[in-house]
Amino acid sequence: MTKGRTTVTETIFLKEEKTVRRKKNKDLLKPYKPISKNLYLTLCIASFILLVGIWSLLTYTSIIDSVFLPTPTDVISSGITLFTEFNFVNDILVTLYRVLAGFVLSLIIGVPLGIFMGSFKIVEAFFEPLVSFMRYMPVSAFIPLFILWIGIGELEKVTVIFIGSIFSIILMVAVEVSNVRRELVEAAYTLGSTHFGVLRSVVLPASMPGIMDAIRLVLGWAWSYIIVAELIAAQTGIGSVIIESQRMFRIGDIIFGILTIGVLGLGSDFLLKSLSKKLFAWNYGR
Amino acid sequence: MDDLVEVKEVRKIFKGKGKSPDVLAVDTVNLKIKKNEFITILGPSGCGKSTLLRMIGGLEKQSEGIIYLARNEITGPSANRGMVFQAYSLFPWLTVEENIQFGSKIKKMESAKKKAITQQYIELVGLKGFEQHYPKQLSGGMQQRVAIARALANEPEILLLDEPFGALDSQTRLIMQELLLTIWEKTHKTILFITHDVEEAIFLGTRVLTMTSRPGKIKADIPITLEHPRSYKIKTEHHFIDLKEQLTELIRSESLKSIELQAQ
Numbered sequence: 001m002t003k004g005r006t007t008v009t010e011t012i013f014l015k016e017e018k019t020v021r022r023k024k025n026k027d028l029l030k031p032y033k034p035i036s037k038n039l040y041l042t043l044c045i046a047s048f049i050l051l052v053g054i055w056s057l058l059t060y061t062s063i064i065d066s067v068f069l070p071t072p073t074d075v076i077s078s079g080i081t082l083f084t085e086f087n088f089v090n091d092i093l094v095t096l097y098r099v100l101a102g103f104v105l106s107l108i109i110g111v112p113l114g115i116f117m118g119s120f121k122i123v124e125a126f127f128e129p130l131v132s133f134m135r136y137m138p139v140s141a142f143i144p145l146f147i148l149w150i151g152i153g154e155l156e157k158v159t160v161i162f163i164g165s166i167f168s169i170i171l172m173v174a175v176e177v178s179n180v181r182r183e184l185v186e187a188a189y190t191l192g193s194t195h196f197g198v199l200r201s202v203v204l205p206a207s208m209p210g211i212m213d214a215i216r217l218v219l220g221w222a223w224s225y226i227i228v229a230e231l232i233a234a235q236t237g238i239g240s241v242i243i244e245s246q247r248m249f250r251i252g253d254i255i256f257g258i259l260t261i262g263v264l265g266l267g268s269d270f271l272l273k274s275l276s277k278k279l280f281a282w283n284y285g286r
Numbered sequence: 287m288d289d290l291v292e293v294k295e296v297r298k299i300f301k302g303k304g305k306s307p308d309v310l311a312v313d314t315v316n317l318k319i320k321k322n323e324f325i326t327i328l329g330p331s332g333c334g335k336s337t338l339l340r341m342i343g344g345l346e347k348q349s350e351g352i353i354y355l356a357r358n359e360i361t362g363p364s365a366n367r368g369m370v371f372q373a374y375s376l377f378p379w380l381t382v383e384e385n386i387q388f389g390s391k392i393k394k395m396e397s398a399k400k401k402a403i404t405q406q407y408i409e410l411v412g413l414k415g416f417e418q419h420y421p422k423q424l425s426g427g428m429q430q431r432v433a434i435a436r437a438l439a440n441e442p443e444i445l446l447l448d449e450p451f452g453a454l455d456s457q458t459r460l461i462m463q464e465l466l467l468t469i470w471e472k473t474h475k476t477i478l479f480i481t482h483d484v485e486e487a488i489f490l491g492t493r494v495l496t497m498t499s500r501p502g503k504i505k506a507d508i509p510i511t512l513e514h515p516r517s518y519k520i521k522t523e524h525h526f527i528d529l530k531e532q533l534t535e536l537i538r539s540e541s542l543k544s545i546e547l548q549a550q
C-alpha cells in the first residue's frame with residue numbers, strides 16, 4: 001500500500017476487500033467458499049478415523065469373521081512381521097523404483113509431445129488419432145505380450161508403467177495447452193512476441209499448473225498398473241507380496257500391502273501437490 | 287498532417303463452419319486516424335466493432351481492403367500497436383511489475399531503463415505499492431490499469447482498447463474514464479477506443495464514430511469539441527447532453543434494426 005498518500009480509488013478498493021473478508025466467516029455451504037486451515041485438517045483426519053472406526057466395529061465385534069477381514073491390530077502386527085522378517089522395505093523400494101522409472105520416462109517424452117500437439121495443428125493432426133487409439137487399449141492386456149517380448153525382468157515392469165502412462169500424459173497435456181486463454185496469446189503478440197516467444201513465455205507458464213494436475217492424476221493410475229504387473233509376474237515388489245500372501249492365505253499381509261500402496265500414492269500425490277502450490281503460487285491466490 | 291492509420295475499403299467475412307452461413311461482419315469501412323486523436327467507436331452489439339479493432343491490431347486478417355500504419359501495410363500484430371482487452375488479459379504468473387515489463391523484455395531493454403519506464407507507468411496509472419502483487423490479488427479495475435500500463439510502457443504508436451471498462455462496475459468505470467482521459471491529456475497518445483456507452487464515448491473522445499448494425503459500416507463521424515482538460519462535471523453541461531441525445535438516437539435506431547434482423 002502507498003504509505004500516507006492513498007488515493008481515493010485505492011481507499012475504495014480497500015473497503016471492498018474488508019467487506020469481502022467479513023462475509024467469509026459465514027455460510028460454510030456456499031460453493032467454493034474457502035474454510036480455515038484447522039477445520040480443513042480436522043475434517044481430513046475425521047474421514048480416516050471414521051473408516052478405521054467402521055472397520056474396528058465390524059471386526060472386533062466379530063460381525064465379520066476375522067479369517068476374511070482381520071482386525072486393525074492384526075493387520076498392524078502382520079505389517080511388523082513383513083518388515084522385520086520378510087524385508088518388506090526392499091519390496092517397497094523395488095515397486096517405487098519401477099513406478100518412478102517408467103513414469104519419469106513417460107514424462108520426458110510425453111510432456112514435450114503434448115505441448116507440441118496442443119500448440120501446433122500439424123502435430124495434432126498427425127498424433128492425436130493414433131494416441132487416442134493407443135490410450136484406449138488397456139495396458140494390463142498388453143502384459144502377456146510384453147512378457148513374451150521382453151521377459152519378466154525389470155524392463156517389462158518399467159515398460160508397463162511407461163505405456164500405461166504416456167498416452168494419457170500426451171493427451172492431457174495437449175488439452176491443457178490448447179486451452180490457454182487466447183487473450184493471453186494475443187496480448188503477447190501485440191507486445192511484440194514472436195511465435196517461439198509466445199510458446200515459451202505464455203503457453204508454457206500458463207499451462208504449467210494444469211500439466212502438474214495431469215501428472216498427479218496419471219501417477220495415481222500408474223500405481224495400479226505396477227501392482228497388476230507385479231501380480232502377474234514378479235519375485236519382488238508389493239504386488240508380488242500380495243499375490244504370495246494370497247497363496248498362503250495371509251489376509252493381514254494382503255491388506256497391509258494394499259494400505260502401503262495407498263500411503264505411497266497419497267504421499268506422492270501430496271508431494272506433487274505441495275510442489276505445484278509452491279511453484280505456481282500465482283494460481284492458488286485468493 | 288499525415289494520417290497515422292488508414293483503413294481503406296476494408297471488409298471482413300467470417301467463413302461459416304458446417305451449416306452456419308458466412309457472416310459479413312464489417313462492410314467496406316474507410317477510416318483515417320490522425321496522430322494524437324482519441325477516437326471512440328460506438329455501435330450496437332455484434333456490429334463488428336471488435337472485428338474492426340482486431341484487424342487494425344493485426345489479430346484478424348481482413349477479407350478485402352488494406353490497412354496502413356504510418357503508410358506501412360499491416361500484416362500482423364506488432365509492438366507498435368498496443369491492445370487492451372475487456373478483461374483477463376494479464377499474465378497471471380507475473381507480478382504487476384513483470385507484466386508491465388513484458389514488452390521491454392522482448393526488446394531486450396537494459397535493466398535500468400526498463401525499471402525507470404516501469405516505475406513511470408506504474409505511477410501514471412496510480413498503482414504505486416502494488417508492484418509485487420499478482421493479478422489475482424487485484425480488483426478488476428486495478429487489473430485494467432495494469433493492462434493499460436503494460437500497453438503504454440511498450441510505447442506503441444497507437445493504443446487500441448476494446449471495451450476495456452465493460453466488465454467494471456459503474457463507479458470504478460467512471461474513475462477509470464477519468465484516469466484514461468488524464469493519461470491522454472498528458473501524453474496525447476493516439477487512441478482508438480470501443481464502447482457501448484454513449485456517455486463514455488463523448489466524455490473521452492475527440493471524435494466519435496458510430497457504426498451501423500451488422501454488417502458494420504461507419505455511419506457518423508462526429509468531432510467532439512469539448513475543451514480539455516475535461517472534468518466529469520462536463521457531463522451535465524448542455525452541449526454534452528445535446529451530443530448524448532443525438533448519439534443515443536443514432537445508436538438506438540441501429541440497435542432496433544439489428545434486433546429486427548435477428549427476429550427474421
Ligand SMILES: Nc1ncnc2c1ncn2[C@@H]1O[C@H](COP(=O)(O)OP(=O)(O)OP(=O)(O)O)[C@@H](O)[C@H]1O
Nearest residue numbers: 300309311329330331332333334335336337338500
Ligand atoms: N471468429 C469469428 N468467427 C465467426 N464469426 C465471428 C467471429 N468473430 C466475430 N464474428 C461475428 O462477427 C460479427 C461481429 O462481431 P464483433 O465481435 O466484431 O462484434 P462487436 O461489435 O464487437 O460486438 P460486441 O459489442 O457485442 O462486442 C458477429 O456477428 C459475430 O458473430
Ligand SMILES: [Mg+2]
Nearest residue numbers: 335336337448
Ligand atoms: Mg466486441
